[in-house]
Amino acid sequence: MSENKGNINRRDFLKGASMGIVGGTLATMLVYSYSPWRKARFPKVKRKLADIGACKNIKITNISETSWFDNASLMGDIKGAGGLLVNQYDYNWPPFGDGSGLGKGSYQKGIAKIKHLLPDKLDEAWAVTEKASVHPENAGGYACLIEMEELDGKKHKYLLDSGWSYKWTDECFKREGIDRMLKNREIEALFISHEHFDHFWGLPVTLKYDPNITLIIPDGFYPEGLQYIQDAGHKGKLIKVKPGLNPVVPGFASFVFAIPIICRVYGEQSLYFNIKDKGLVSVTGCCHQSIIQFAETAFREIKYENDNLYGVYGGLHISPFEDWDPKYDDLVLSLGKYGFEKIGCNHCTGILCAKKFIAANYPVVRGTARFRSKDTAYLGNGDKIGFGIEV
Amino acid sequence: MERFGENYLEERKLVKRWKGPIPAIVSLAFTLAIFYATWWIFQDPRGWMRMYTPYVGYMYTRWWLIVLIWMVYLFNYWPFKRSWLENSHPLLKGAVLTAISVGVLYVLIKGFFEGLLGNLGLAYFNPGQLMKLPGVTEFFAIEYAALACLMFAALASWLSPAWIVACEEAPWQDLKQPGKGVSILVMTFFLSTVIYFMTMHSHMGILYYPWQYFTSIAPPYWEKFANTVSGNFHVSWIMCCTVSVWLVETIWERYPFNLIKKNGLRRVVAFFGIIVIAFAMHFFLYFAQELTWGPAIRGTRRDFAPDWRWLHVGEMAVFFLVPALFITFYCNNWPKKFSMPANVVIRTVITIIAAILLYIFYYKTSHLFLGTQKGFSHPQQFPMIPTIWLINIWLAHHWFMDNWPGWKMVPKTADEIAKDHEMKEAMIQDIRWNPTFGWGLGVGVVAGVAVYFITVGLLPVFYSAINIIK
Numbered sequence: 058m059s060e061n062k063g064n065i066n067r068r069d070f071l072k073g074a075s076m077g078i079v080g081g082t083l084a085t086m087l088v089y090s091y092s093p094w095r096k097a098r099f100p101k102v103k104r105k106l107a108d109i110g111a112c113k114n115i116k117i118t119n120i121s122e123t124s125w126f127d128n129a130s131l132m133g134d135i136k137g138a139g140g141l142l143v144n145q146y147d148y149n150w151p152p153f154g155d156g157s158g159l160g161k162g163s164y165q166k167g168i169a170k171i172k173h174l175l176p177d178k179l180d181e182a183w184a185v186t187e188k189a190s191v192h193p194e195n196a197g198g199y200a201c202l203i204e205m206e207e208l209d210g211k212k213h214k215y216l217l218d219s220g221w222s223y224k225w226t227d228e229c230f231k232r233e234g235i236d237r238m239l240k241n242r243e244i245e246a247l248f249i250s251h252e253h254f255d256h257f258w259g260l261p262v263t264l265k266y267d268p269n270i271t272l273i274i275p276d277g278f279y280p281e282g283l284q285y286i287q288d289a290g291h292k293g294k295l296i297k298v299k300p301g302l303n304p305v306v307p308g309f310a311s312f313v314f315a316i317p318i319i320c321r322v323y324g325e326q327s328l329y330f331n332i333k334d335k336g337l338v339s340v341t342g343c344c345h346q347s348i349i350q351f352a353e354t355a356f357r358e359i360k361y362e363n364d365n366l367y368g369v370y371g372g373l374h375i376s377p378f379e380d381w382d383p384k385y386d387d388l389v390l391s392l393g394k395y396g397f398e399k400i401g402c403n404h405c406t407g408i409l410c411a412k413k414f415i416a417a418n419y420p421v422v423r424g425t426a427r428f429r430s431k432d433t434a435y436l437g438n439g440d441k442i443g444f445g446i447e448v
Numbered sequence: 449m450e451r452f453g454e455n456y457l458e459e460r461k462l463v464k465r466w467k468g469p470i471p472a473i474v475s476l477a478f479t480l481a482i483f484y485a486t487w488w489i490f491q492d493p494r495g496w497m498r499m500y501t502p503y504v505g506y507m508y509t510r511w512w513l514i515v516l517i518w519m520v521y522l523f524n525y526w527p528f529k530r531s532w533l534e535n536s537h538p539l540l541k542g543a544v545l546t547a548i549s550v551g552v553l554y555v556l557i558k559g560f561f562e563g564l565l566g567n568l569g570l571a572y573f574n575p576g577q578l579m580k581l582p583g584v585t586e587f588f589a590i591e592y593a594a595l596a597c598l599m600f601a602a603l604a605s606w607l608s609p610a611w612i613v614a615c616e617e618a619p620w621q622d623l624k625q626p627g628k629g630v631s632i633l634v635m636t637f638f639l640s641t642v643i644y645f646m647t648m649h650s651h652m653g654i655l656y657y658p659w660q661y662f663t664s665i666a667p668p669y670w671e672k673f674a675n676t677v678s679g680n681f682h683v684s685w686i687m688c689c690t691v692s693v694w695l696v697e698t699i700w701e702r703y704p705f706n707l708i709k710k711n712g713l714r715r716v717v718a719f720f721g722i723i724v725i726a727f728a729m730h731f732f733l734y735f736a737q738e739l740t741w742g743p744a745i746r747g748t749r750r751d752f753a754p755d756w757r758w759l760h761v762g763e764m765a766v767f768f769l770v771p772a773l774f775i776t777f778y779c780n781n782w783p784k785k786f787s788m789p790a791n792v793v794i795r796t797v798i799t800i801i802a803a804i805l806l807y808i809f810y811y812k813t814s815h816l817f818l819g820t821q822k823g824f825s826h827p828q829q830f831p832m833i834p835t836i837w838l839i840n841i842w843l844a845h846h847w848f849m850d851n852w853p854g855w856k857m858v859p860k861t862a863d864e865i866a867k868d869h870e871m872k873e874a875m876i877q878d879i880r881w882n883p884t885f886g887w888g889l890g891v892g893v894v895a896g897v898a899v900y901f902i903t904v905g906l907l908p909v910f911y912s913a914i915n916i917i918k
Contacts (some may be wrong), residue, residue: 073890136590380585405534
């Protein structure tokens with residue numbers, strides 16, 4: 058107790074001040090931090106309005122959206138190997154199976170068994186890996202063909218992703234005539250959305266028909282993935298895209314998001330197309346960044362027709378394993394505000410999510426459920442969708 | 449009469465074996481070695497048992513924390529006698545008590561949650577029951593059930609210690625063990641259950657398709673306020689409550705609630721005061737993310753999603769707990785030479801700086817040695833798992849092993865105990881309200897408000913000046 062009542066001494070002042078600082082800080086934290094006043098401190102969104110030009114239309118052929126055929130088998134493998142943080146090259150899935158069993162593989166041991174057969178002898182390579190891998194029959198893959206027409210009528214063809222199973226991907230390529238297009242060098246580039254097994258590991262199938270194709274990957278590939286590009290027999294130009302906007306041709310740009318993804322993958326590349334008089338279309342492999350983040354990024358970064366978000370194609374990574382979480386409902390509830398006019402979703406969007414979109418009256422383009430696609434709730438294998446053009 | 453472990457922690461004297469900071473450094477090295485070895489055995493996705501799936505490993509980590517709290521804070525080491533606690537070698541005590549905690553943990557998860565609740569009450573606590581639903585794979589059945597247990601754990605890890613720290617065991621403080629422990633356990637478990645139903649059950653209800661309107665409120669009542677239907681909004685403030693309880697108990701020495709003379713009032717104010725502190729932390733840490741990353745956008749994933757931001761509030765809060773416990777356990781709650789509020793402010797500032805450094809260190813490097821992945825918002829990235837795992841090891845080391853080998857436990861004499869009580873009372877008397885504090889208090893409040901707004905102004909500048917994830 059102070060001996061000088063009524064006077065201020067240094068020790069009492071400091072005692073009071075210490076109490077006051079803690080109390081004042083905590084009280085302000087409580088009252089201000091989640092109040093509407095705080096919003097005045099948010100920086101205003103400055104739109105960069107980068108001009109990527111416009112194109113006339115795009116047509117997309119779904120080569121394959123079925124990355125795996127049996128969800129229980131895939132999730133059983135993931136569970137057995139230790140969960141969703143395990144390095145994808147360690148699962149012992151094809152084509153990197155080495156016979157040592159689930160969760161005990163490695164890129165080096167797996168590729169050693171098939172490297173000499175890539176990219177020309179894929180049937181033989183797959184026969185080898187089938188014997189050494191876990192659940193080779195479950196491997197499918199994701200790939201789509203994008204045909205784009207510029208305003209002056211010039212046409213371009215691009216591939217987005219190259220599947221997983223050599224056997225399945227080659228079968229799908231032949232079904233859609235991709236093998237012929239690649240041989241004829243009609244396809245200008247292969248964009249890899251991200252390093253995941255179901256989008257990237259089927260790379261030798263593309264290279265079998267065109268080893269010189271330009272390959273455009275997002276920054277963030279791990280050493281195994283970069284080595285695989287070489288080991289798979291790629292002889293063409295390799296472009297690693299840094300995070301951010303990457304204009305390709307008028308009306309078309311890719312955008313790389315620096316994000317961590319399950320099974321030890323980093324970074325995703327998605328595609329923007331600006332369709333004349335219609336608006337922006339997003340084409341995605343898995344869209345791990347989320348479709349709403351993709352739309353918000355477009356709003357901040359680029360200029361597009363009528364300021365309108367026109368359409369979506371591809372995986373939206375909501376319930377890829379038919380799992381669910383309330384945060385996915387946040388997306389379902391919010392997507393309507395963005396006004397997409399044509400939603401061509403599939404793959405890791407999940408059938409359950411597509412059904413929730415349909416129940417919310419979103420303009421989901423239904424599929425035909427052919428070639429092992431499971432449900433008409435979304436665009437299946439062999440289905441096509443056009444933006445700015447009817448197909 | 450033979451005693452159990454009542455007041456054992458208070459009545460033990462930990463004597464340094466070496467001078468200076470050596471015992472603290474040795475303890476840190478020793479516990480980090482145990483952390484890494486056990487991490488590799490139990491959690492690491494590259495390791496042996498690979499429980500970091502993530503929810504299974506996370507659930508066991510959280511419940512183990514609670515079992516440790518139950519054994520020491522609620523049951524005061526019962527049924528172990530004081531003589532055994534005082535005379536057994538720390539390694540033996542550590543092994544026996546840790547083994548018991550793991551046994552209790554296993555019975556609790558497999559017996560109570562999965563077996564009893566999951567089979568006879570709420571299906572979502574039992575993976576086997578969940579797998580009966582069409583389309584639910586074994587992996588997600590296990591993850592969902594672990595998530596439900598985990599959400600319950602979040603509540604129990606706040607309420608169990610809060611009943612001791614804030615409510616001072618009332619009204620059972622005079623009961624003998626195990627009556628006292630059982631009474632507090634039943635009370636805190638009951639409260640956890642009630643709050644679980646009001647905060648987490650709706651999250652579980654909308655996890656299944658279609659929304660379970662008839663068994664849980666859907667959409668949940670917090671949707672508009674929290675900008676998400678996810679229960680992570682509650683995980684956030686409840687996690688902040690857990691951290692606040694321990695801050696109050698350790699580096700704050702129960703200040704400022706210990707200034708209140710009347711027992712009943714002090715206990716009520718402390719219990720709800722901790723919640724108020726937690727909400728201040730809950731809102732501020734969310735705001736800090738808005739200031740550094742930009743406002744959240746509902747429906748996005750990862751670091752822009754409101755549900756992740758709320759979860760990350762809890763994750764950030766735990767980073768504060770780690771240095772706070774280290775200061776108390778291994779630095780003898782340094783400093784002690786000033787008045788209690790000054791000591792509290794100094795320790796808090798040290799804790800904040802250390803927590804920020806630890807946060808940066810974790811996100812810069814942890815993926816290199818924990819088997820996790822770089823980045824803030826990987827959906828399976830839960831920094832609460834390694835941080836609480838380390839805290840659990842520290843609790844076992846400090847409570848069960850008397851900080852061996854850096855310290856030696858010597859029971860205090862009756863005189864020493866009486867002297868401790870006198871000093872503590874004198875320290876509290878020294879800071880009980882006095883009108884001469886008024887000027888200082890007023891200036892302090894203004895300074896506190898200024899500290900807040902300066903911090904808010906500097907945060908975006910500070911964040912943009914450092915590159916955590918390359």
